[in-house]
Amino acid sequence: MPSLQVHxxxxxxxxDKKKRPFKFYxxxxxxxxxxxxxxxNWCLHEGSMATIWQNLKIIKSALKKLNRKxxxxxxxxxxxxxxxxxxxxxxxxxxxxxxxxFEEEKNLLFQLLKWDKIEESIYKQKSRVQWLxxxxxxxxxxxxxxxxxxxxxxxxxxxxxxxxxMTNPKxxx
Numbered sequence: 001m002p003s004l005q006v007h008x009x010x011x012x013x014x015x016d017k018k019k020r021p022f023k024f025y026x027x028x029x030x031x032x033x034x035x036x037x038x039x040x041n042w043c044l045h046e047g048s049m050a051t052i053w054q055n056l057k058i059i060k061s062a063l064k065k066l067n068r069k070x071x072x073x074x075x076x077x078x079x080x081x082x083x084x085x086x087x088x089x090x091x092x093x094x095x096x097x098x099x100x101x102f103e104e105e106k107n108l109l110f111q112l113l114k115w116d117k118i119e120e121s122i123y124k125q126k127s128r129v130q131w132l133x134x135x136x137x138x139x140x141x142x143x144x145x146x147x148x149x150x151x152x153x154x155x156x157x158x159x160x161x162x163x164x165x166m167t168n169p170k171x172x173x
Contacts, residue, residue, distance in 0.1 A: 041059045071122075078112065
């Protein structure tokens with residue numbers, strides 16, 4: 001029987017530029033300029049499968065840019081908005097608060113609600129959990145269930161054809 005070989009490659013240096021698969025999040029469909037982006041990048045108008053494939057590749061690139069520009073670091077955006085909101089509400093405690101602070105608070109609350117919904121939509125899509133439709137929000141239970149899925153999807157050990165259990169990530173022969 002052939003023995004099982006496991007090779008683990010360790011890459012030194014900066015891993016920030018590793019290629020990640022493109023994921024179309026459902027919340028991107030609500031982006032106001034999505035139709036314009038698709039129209040602007042749909043270059044070839046022939047009906048062959050090759051041209052459709054080329055157009056889809058071009059649109060994928062444009063949507064990746066949109067994703068990086070608008071939908072990256074949502075948790076940090078929410079944290080920043082919450083800090084600004086807290087600061088604004090602290091300044092509103094004065095009796096002589098200008099009306100502009102009330103408008104600023106209203107705008108920040110609107111932004112917070114928008115990004116909370118987007119974050120929830122992304123987590124819902126990532127987790128494939130349907131109970132969010134029943135009104136649950138980003139609770140501790142929700143995040144712990146996502147952690148559980150991540151742990152469940154990890155490979156922690158391998159068993160070769162002889163029944164030997166391998167848990168060490170180094171090369172085995």
